[in-house]
Structures are given as structure tokens and as C-alpha cells.
Amino acid sequence: MTPAARRTPPSQHAPELRAAARHLGRRRFLTVTGAAAALAFATNLPTAGAAAAAELDAGKLTDDPFTLGVASGDPRPGSVLLWTRLAPAPYQPDSGLPARRVTVHWELAHDDRFRRTVRRGTATAHPEFHHAVHVEVEHLDADRVYYFRFRAGDWTSETGRTRTAPASRSKVAGLSFAAVSCQAYHDGYFTAYRHLADEDVDVVFHLGDYIYEYAVNSAGGARAYTDRTLPDLFNRETVTLEDYRLRYALYKSDPDLRAAHAAHPFVVTWDDHEAENNYAGAIDEQGGPPEEFLLRRAGAYRAYWENQPLRRAQLPQGPDAQLYRRLDWGTLSQFDILDTRQYRSDQAYGDVAHVPGPETLDPARTITGGTQERWLIDGWRRSRALWNVVPQQVVFSQREFDLNPVSKVSMDAWDGYAASRARVLAGAESAGVENLMILTGDVHVGYAFDIKRDFDDPGSRTVGTEIVATSITSGRNGSEKPANWNTYMTANPHLKFYNGRRGYVTVSLTREAARSDFKTVDAVTTPGAALTTAASFTTEAGRPGLNPS
Structure with a gap:
């Protein structure tokens, strides 16, 4: 993992894909057929011959x-x-x-x-x-x-x-939306989606990990099917375009997920498992050759676009796709949907929990990439919205893991990219953002954070809120209070809520306040669990901070 490999710009990826074809024997996905298919992604359009081919009656x-x-x-x-x-x-x-x-x-x-x-x-x-x-x-x-x-x-x-959304300059009175993430098929039933299908929300934000690359056995993992058997082709890790396509077919055939999609429009963004766990830009989990991972990423991105309600602007070009984009809901809210995987620097300190150090503080390292970071801050400066909401993937707020004088933190979350976070918060302040809300997935628990100007000073000004949606299934049933609950709540005074059950979050925005409801089910390894509201919080417009409702 050389520095040059970490900073490979998208424009240089086509030569790397060509190089990948020369590594046909290294891994299963580097077959003649797989390489040829990946190289054909250059235009991502049906060829002239295909357009003239016979049509199926x-x-x-x-x-x-x-x-x-x-x-x-x-x-x-x-x-x-x-x-x-x-x-x-x-x-x-x-x-x-x-x-x-x-x-x-x-x-x-x-x-x-x-x-x-x-x-x-x-x-x-x-x-x-x-x-x-x-x-x-x-x-x-x-x-x-x-x-x-x-x-x-x-x-x-x-x-x-x-x-459809309201007109761009309309003074909308209210909006309701849901946030979901992390739906490992093999970890349980999508019961939460059945409940979500019955919610009265305007839109659903999916914050990543729509599929998982891990093998799913014939019994469906924790679903433990006794009345059906899944084909063996799911019982392997996804690495080829065909693998990813089949995995989406497995997930999308689930009746609860289908019900949620039929009931509400979705706004989607990916995290890591749509390609491979904890990848960073062109660097895979094991630090293999970037040209090989980019070939895999091309297949993953292609299958993602094919299977999601995304516009042509998000159509991948080989291993690259601009997934970050902006949506408005009148003058009530602006949504800046981020991609914190494709452009990030490699995780610091070997991607294991570590105390902050020179690597995490290095201003040259980024979780968004420079172009996306400027796009975000420039968009805030032009925003006419009362609420600026940022749907993204990994925990933004500081999250200390222990009670030591200097605590370990996650290298995969924004804690591992402290300079990126500082620039984003400074950009929000300079743009005059008064009502900042960040939506997060990834960690398979529900969190509610006050975003502090200085996380190391509990008395520092609160500049926004972060709402972390728990998983739909990932982590299996979970528990209301995980084993580290006391430690986390003590080590992080800006953490106002922590729950380890499965479910989703609904948010109601008005011109006066934002109300966030954390909704959970007590089991996903058996179908049909009831839905409970575990906690609710209100944030007043113009007064950042979470207040129990």
C-alpha cells in the first residue's frame, strides 16, 4: 500500500483495469471472462451490436x-x-x-x-x-x-x-423521513422493513450496507430455513459481477424489503459491504494490489446501480461512480448525500482501534476526498434551507472506546480522519449553518450525539446533532444495553442515547423543531417481532442539541 496507490485519481483507473487483465491467475474473479466483462464497463452503455440484436417477445x-x-x-x-x-x-x-x-x-x-x-x-x-x-x-x-x-x-x-419533492423555493411546513442501514441477509429477517412499509414517511434514506459480500449458506444463515434451500451459488464471497448481481437478487426477493420499496421512495448511498469490508478508495481490506481491487469494485458498483433506484448521473464508469449528490425539500431542508468510501485515504494504524496520533491528525488524509469536501461546504454556503441534513455512512462524532486518559477510537470512522472532520465543521460554521443534522449507519446500534465544536471539552458549543440508525439485521438480535454501554455513556458525555436492538429511525422536520424516534424490534432471528419506540428526541430550530421527548 504505497502512498501513490492511496491517492490514485479516478482518471487513472482505466489503465489499472487494463493491467488487471494481466493478473488472471491471482484470484477467482480474475478469469478471462471476468476481466473482459470488467473492461467492457468503459462506456457502461449497450453496444451498437446489442442495440440491434433481436428483441425477446x-x-x-x-x-x-x-x-x-x-x-x-x-x-x-x-x-x-x-x-x-x-x-x-x-x-x-x-x-x-x-x-x-x-x-x-x-x-x-x-x-x-x-x-x-x-x-x-x-x-x-x-x-x-x-x-x-x-x-x-x-x-x-x-x-x-x-x-x-x-x-x-x-x-x-x-x-x-x-x-415528488416540493418546489425548490416553496416554504414547506413539514417533512418526515426514515433512516435505515446494514441489512445482512444471513443475520435475520427484515421484519423492520415490514413495519417501515406501514410508516407515514415521505422518503427513506438508506445509509449503506444494502448487501453483504459474505457467504450465505443453504439455510439462509440465522434465518435457519426449514421449508426452503438456497442454491450453493450464494455460499461464497461476492467478487465477480455475477456474484454481486446474484446477491442483490437474493436480498431483493425478500418480501419485507420489497414492501418497503413499494411503499416509499428511497435515497441510497453505499458503505463498504456493497464491495468489501472496510475498503478505502482503491485499497482492499487485505491491502492487495489496487488494480485487482478496482476490477472487483467495478463489478460491485455496476451491480449496485443496476439494482437501485438511481438516476443515470450515478451510472458507474468502470470502478468510479459519483454517488454524492444533493436533494432539496423546498426551503425546509437540504440533503447532501455523501460517499465516504470511494475517495478516502487508507485507514490509519492498520485499521485497528488506536489512540489519536500523527496519522489521524494528518491534514493530508481525507475521508471524503478534496472535491467532495469542497462540494459539501460550497453547497452549505449557497443553501437556503432551514435544516441542512447530511446522510452518510460512518460515525461522525467523537466516540471514545474506553476510560483511559487518552482513549482508543475507530480508525474507520471520522475519528480516524480528524482533520477532515475539523474542516467540515469549520466549513459549516463559516457557511452559517445553524441547524446541522448528520445521519449515520454502519455500527449496528442506535446513537444520538450532540456534535460539539470541541469534543474534548464537554462545555464546548453544540453545533449540530448526529442520528445513528441501527441495523435492520446486522449483528442479529442485539440487546437494549450492550456490554460496553456504561463505558461509552461515561466516556462520551455528548452521547445522549445508545441502544443495541435492530430497527430504524424516523425523523419529522418542521420549521420549529426536528423530532427523532428510534424504533426497534426485539428479535430478527425469528420473523414477526413487534415494533417499539425505544426513545425520542427533539431539537429546536436555531438551538442545536438533543432534548428527550
Whole structure:
């Protein structure tokens, strides 16, 4: 892991992919077929030959092609993104379809019975994109709920519910959203998603770890299936494009996840497990050759885009994709969605818990990359929003692990990139951000932090709040008070809440306050657990800090 390797810019990744083809014998994914497929990512568009290839007669589809459900995402004032992927046999590499184009019809209406249709059209499901469909519907009314569905041949998908954002300068009174993260299939049932599907929220933010690269055995891990057996092709780590595509098929075939996607538009960002645990930029977990990991990352990013409700602007170019982006909800809130994986410096001190030191304090190290950091701060300076919300991946606030005079902290979180955090907080202050809220996932517990100007001084000014959503399943059932609960609460006086159960967070924003509700289930290794509100906090507009509700 040389310094040059850590700082490889995206523009240099294409030569590294070409170099990867010369390492065909090193790991399983470096096969002739895998390398050729990865190198074909250069344009990420169907080739001219494919565009002219024969089209599959959708009328000959004998099995339901909508086994992975429907989804929508990234709502804008006059536009929304609609998604589905055709997969009559989702657990097969080809999803049960030949390498031919399929015409898919879509419909958008004011009502769920489609008596008042407002838009309809067709889209092509290309085999190059694994027969995924992304429809960007434009010229819609702002701040309005819509219903949508797809049709291929004689098959009609389930109905999805979505919405557009309010007009950019409208003085919106309120907004409700949910934050979710970390849904290891092998750790349990997606019960929390079934509850989320029934919530009255405008949008859901997924903060990363949508899939996990780890093997899933024939019994589904902790799900311990007795009435079904998963194919052996899931019982291996994901490293190739085919592996990642199949893993999304496994996850998206879950009925609870499908229900949540059908009920609400999602805004997604990735963390590490969508590619590999704790990777940093072009550096994999074990510090292998960057050119090899970039080949794997290209497949991971491609499969992510194919299986998420993302717009064309997020379409990967080889191993690179601009996932950070900005959404507005009138003048009530601005959402700056970050990517803290793709551009970060390698973790300090071997990526093990460590006391702060020269590496963590090095101003040359970054968790966002310089371009994204400037984009974030410049966006704050131009913001007209009352609330500035930052959906991102890893814990932002200082989190001390022990009661020693100098405590160990995480090298994978913002604690391992202290200079990055200091620049971001200074940028928020210089931009006049008064109501900063950071949304976080990753750690499989629920936290509520006051963000301090100086975390080492408990009396320092509070400059924002951080809401950490626990996992949907990762970590299995968890506990209300993990073993380190007393230590963490004592070592971190700015930590106002800590809970180790599974679930999600809902947030209601108004012009007066933000209310955050931490919702948990007591078990995920058995289905059907009830939902409980573990704690609620209110933050008054103009007065940062968490107050129990």
C-alpha cells in the first residue's frame, strides 16, 4: 500500500483495469471472462451490436418477471426515478432470460387503481444491465404522491407509491423521513422493513450496507430455513459481477424489503459491504494490489446501480461512480448525500482501534476526498434551507472506546480522519449553518450525539446533532444495553442515547423543531417481532442539541 496507490485519481483507473487483465491467475474473479466483462464497463452503455440484436417477445414470458419488486428514488420537484428488474428466475445467473432486449411498459397515476393516469411509456430492459429498468419521469407536479407499475407481456408488477419533492423555493411546513442501514441477509429477517412499509414517511434514506459480500449458506444463515434451500451459488464471497448481481437478487426477493420499496421512495448511498469490508478508495481490506481491487469494485458498483433506484448521473464508469449528490425539500431542508468510501485515504494504524496520533491528525488524509469536501461546504454556503441534513455512512462524532486518559477510537470512522472532520465543521460554521443534522449507519446500534465544536471539552458549543440508525439485521438480535454501554455513556458525555436492538429511525422536520424516534424490534432471528419506540428526541430550530421527548 504505497502512498501513490492511496491517492490514485479516478482518471487513472482505466489503465489499472487494463493491467488487471494481466493478473488472471491471482484470484477467482480474475478469469478471462471476468476481466473482459470488467473492461467492457468503459462506456457502461449497450453496444451498437446489442442495440440491434433481436428483441425477446415479452408475450412469451411464462413466469412472473417482477420477482424483485419495484422501487422509486431521488424525488425532485418535477421528477422521480422508477425502477424494476426483470428476473423470472432470480437465483440463476441469467435471471431466467436470454441475452435479448425486452420492452417494458410503465404507467404513473394519481390513484392506485390507475383510473387517472398522468404518464405512461416504454423502456428497454437491456441484457447488458441485467434487464434492469431505470425510468426518469419528468414534468410532474411538485409535492405530489403518485402510483406506478410496470408491465411486460401478460405480466403486471405490484403497484408502487412514490412522490415528488416540493418546489425548490416553496416554504414547506413539514417533512418526515426514515433512516435505515446494514441489512445482512444471513443475520435475520427484515421484519423492520415490514413495519417501515406501514410508516407515514415521505422518503427513506438508506445509509449503506444494502448487501453483504459474505457467504450465505443453504439455510439462509440465522434465518435457519426449514421449508426452503438456497442454491450453493450464494455460499461464497461476492467478487465477480455475477456474484454481486446474484446477491442483490437474493436480498431483493425478500418480501419485507420489497414492501418497503413499494411503499416509499428511497435515497441510497453505499458503505463498504456493497464491495468489501472496510475498503478505502482503491485499497482492499487485505491491502492487495489496487488494480485487482478496482476490477472487483467495478463489478460491485455496476451491480449496485443496476439494482437501485438511481438516476443515470450515478451510472458507474468502470470502478468510479459519483454517488454524492444533493436533494432539496423546498426551503425546509437540504440533503447532501455523501460517499465516504470511494475517495478516502487508507485507514490509519492498520485499521485497528488506536489512540489519536500523527496519522489521524494528518491534514493530508481525507475521508471524503478534496472535491467532495469542497462540494459539501460550497453547497452549505449557497443553501437556503432551514435544516441542512447530511446522510452518510460512518460515525461522525467523537466516540471514545474506553476510560483511559487518552482513549482508543475507530480508525474507520471520522475519528480516524480528524482533520477532515475539523474542516467540515469549520466549513459549516463559516457557511452559517445553524441547524446541522448528520445521519449515520454502519455500527449496528442506535446513537444520538450532540456534535460539539470541541469534543474534548464537554462545555464546548453544540453545533449540530448526529442520528445513528441501527441495523435492520446486522449483528442479529442485539440487546437494549450492550456490554460496553456504561463505558461509552461515561466516556462520551455528548452521547445522549445508545441502544443495541435492530430497527430504524424516523425523523419529522418542521420549521420549529426536528423530532427523532428510534424504533426497534426485539428479535430478527425469528420473523414477526413487534415494533417499539425505544426513545425520542427533539431539537429546536436555531438551538442545536438533543432534548428527550
